[in-house]
Amino acid sequence: MPLTVLGVSYSLAKVSSATAGGAEQVLATIDRALVRDGHRSLVLAPEGSRCEGLLIPAQIPSGVLDESAKSEAREVFKQLLERTLARFSVDVVHMHGLDFFEYLPDGDIPVVVSLHLPLEWYAPQALKPDRTNTTLVCVSNFQARTAPAQAQIDCVISNGVEVDEFRPARRSGNYVLAMGRICPEKGFHFAIDAAERAGVKLVLAGSVFEYAEHRKYFDSMIAPRLNERVRFIGPVGGKRKCDLLAGARCLLIPSLVDETSSLAAMEAMAAGTPVIAWRSGALTEIVADGRTGFLVSSVEEMADAIARVESIDRKECRREAEERFDARRMFSRYRSLYESVANMASQPELQAA
Numbered sequence: 480m481p482l483t484v485l486g487v488s489y490s491l492a493k494v495s496s497a498t499a500g501g502a503e504q505v506l507a508t509i510d511r512a513l514v515r516d517g518h519r520s521l522v523l524a525p526e527g528s529r530c531e532g533l534l535i536p537a538q539i540p541s542g543v544l545d546e547s548a549k550s551e552a553r554e555v556f557k558q559l560l561e562r563t564l565a566r567f568s569v570d571v572v573h574m575h576g577l578d579f580f581e582y583l584p585d586g587d588i589p590v591v592v593s594l595h596l597p598l599e600w601y602a603p604q605a606l607k608p609d610r611t612n613t614t615l616v617c618v619s620n621f622q623a624r625t626a627p628a629q630a631q632i633d634c635v636i637s638n639g640v641e642v643d644e645f646r647p648a649r650r651s652g653n654y655v656l657a658m659g660r661i662c663p664e665k666g667f668h669f670a671i672d673a674a675e676r677a678g679v680k681l682v683l684a685g686s687v688f689e690y691a692e693h694r695k696y697f698d699s700m701i702a703p704r705l706n707e708r709v710r711f712i713g714p715v716g717g718k719r720k721c722d723l724l725a726g727a728r729c730l731l732i733p734s735l736v737d738e739t740s741s742l743a744a745m746e747a748m749a750a751g752t753p754v755i756a757w758r759s760g761a762l763t764e765i766v767a768d769g770r771t772g773f774l775v776s777s778v779e780e781m782a783d784a785i786a787r788v789e790s791i792d793r794k795e796c797r798r799e800a801e802e803r804f805d806a807r808r809m810f811s812r813y814r815s816l817y818e819s820v821a822n823m824a825s826q827p828e829l830q831a832a
Contacts, residue, residue: 481518482570482817485563486510488524489576490537490552491544491688495529497716498686500660501742502575502595505618505638505809509573512810521567523560525552535563544690549578557582564588570821573813580605587612589820591813593636594618597736598625606630612824614816619761622739634816638740639809640749642800647751647793648725655785656727656752658684658715658743661701662693666757668700669733669778671709676782681731684723686714724750729772729788731781732756741765744772749800751793755784765804771796 486506488494494503494510506522511531513520520532525539537555540548560582564572572584573591580602583590589612598606598617606615607629614633617623626632655677657670667683674681687697705711715723724730730747732738737760744754744765754772756762768774772791773784 482513482814482821483519483521483568484509484513484817485521485523485567485569485572487556487560487572487574487576487579488522488528490525490556490578490582491539491549492525493528494522494524495716496720497714501638501740502593504742505593505595506573506575508639508641508806509810509813511641512806516810516814521563521569523556523563535559542689544688553578553581560584571817573817577601580608583608583610583613587824589824590614591616591816591820594622595739597739598622598627598630603627603629606632612820614820616816618740619764621737621761621764625737636809636812636816638742638745639804639806640742640745640800642749642805645721645746645749645800646725647797651728651752651793652726654680654682654727655729655731656682656684656723657731657733660693661685661687661697662690663696664734664736666733666735668704669781670731671701671704672778673731673733673781673785674709676778677785679728679785680708681710682723682727683709683711684713684715684720720746721750724752727752729753729755729785732762733781734759734762736760738762745800745804748796749804751797753788753791753793753796755781755788767799771799
C-alpha cells in the first residue's frame with residue numbers, strides 16, 4: 480500500500496545532489512527511492528532545495544548563520560511543518576536535522592528520526608523524547624555503541640549510496656581527493672599536509688557554510704595554502720562528482736571527530752577508488768584496511784599510504800560497495816520501518832500491547 484512520507488531536512492541546509500552533508504544526501508536518496516517505488520514523497524527543506532517529490536520550501540535567513548538565524552530557521556520549520564501536516568494526509572514524518580527536537584510535530588503522527596551526527600552533539604532530551612510514536616535510528620553500529628545509557632535508540636539502519644550512479648575509471652588520474660563540509664572537525668588541513676608530504680596534487684571539493692567558525696577555518700587554514708598543486712573547487716554533485724571520484728588516486732578522510740558514517744567513503748568505493756582515512760569511528764567499519772584502502776593515525780602514515788595506494792585493487796573496492804553500501808538495502812529497511820510505525824499508529828491496541 481502506497482505511503483505518504485514527509486522528509487524534514489536540517490533547518491539550515493539545502494537538499495541537493497551537491498550539498499556536502501550526509502543527512503541531506505540520505506534524505507535526497509530516500510526521496511528518490513520513495514517516488515520510484517510508487518509512494519508519495521514530501522520534502523520540507525530550505526528554499527532552493529531540489530527533490531523528486533513535492534518540495535515544501537522554507538524561507539530561512541540568509542547570510543551569517545549565527546544563533547539568531549538558527550532560532551529563526553527553527554521557528555520557520557516548526558510553523559511550516561504544522562501547516563504541512565494540516566494540509567496533507569501524511570503517514571510518517573522522517574526528520575534528519577541535528578535540531579529536530581526544536582520542531583517535533585504536535586499530535587501523535589509517527590515520527591522517525593535519523594541521528595546522522597555524533598550523539599554527544601544532540602541535546603540530552605532529544606535522545607529520550609517524551610513524545611509518543613517517535614523512533615530514533617542510528618546510522619551505524621559504531622554510533623549506536625556510543626549512545627548514553629538513558630538514550631532511546633530503537634534500531635540501526637546503515638547509510639547507503641546509489642552505487643549504480645558510479646562507474647570506475649579505466650585508470651586513475653594524477654590527483655588525490657578530499658571532499659565534504661569545509662569546517663574544523665573535518666581536518667582538511669591534514670589532507671593538505673599529507674598530499675604535500677607525498678608530493679601529489681590534491682583536489683578539495685565541498686561547501687563552506689556561513690557559520691563563523693567554518694568561514695574562519697577556510698580563510699585561515701585552507702585558503703592561504705591553495706596553489707597549482709592544492710585546488711579548491713567548491714561543491715560538486717551529479718556526474719561531476721562521479722567523475723571526480725572515479726579519476727582520483729584515492730580519497731582522503733582526515734576527520735577529527737569520530738564519524739558516525741561516511742557517504743564519501745562509500746561513494747569512492749562505488750567509483751572503484753580506495754579510501755585512506757583516520758582510524759576512528761565508523762570509518763573502521765567501512766574501510767577494510769589493506770583491501771579497500773588504508774586506516775591511518777597520522778599525517779605521516781597518510782602520506783605513506785598515498786605512496787602505496789596503487790597496491791589496492793580498485794575492482795575490489797567496487798565489489799565491496801555493491802555488496803555492502805547499496806542504497807536499495809538502506810531504503811528497504813526504512814520502508815519496512817515506515818510501514819511498521821504507520822501500522823502501529825493506525826491500530827492503537829497494538830501500542831497498548
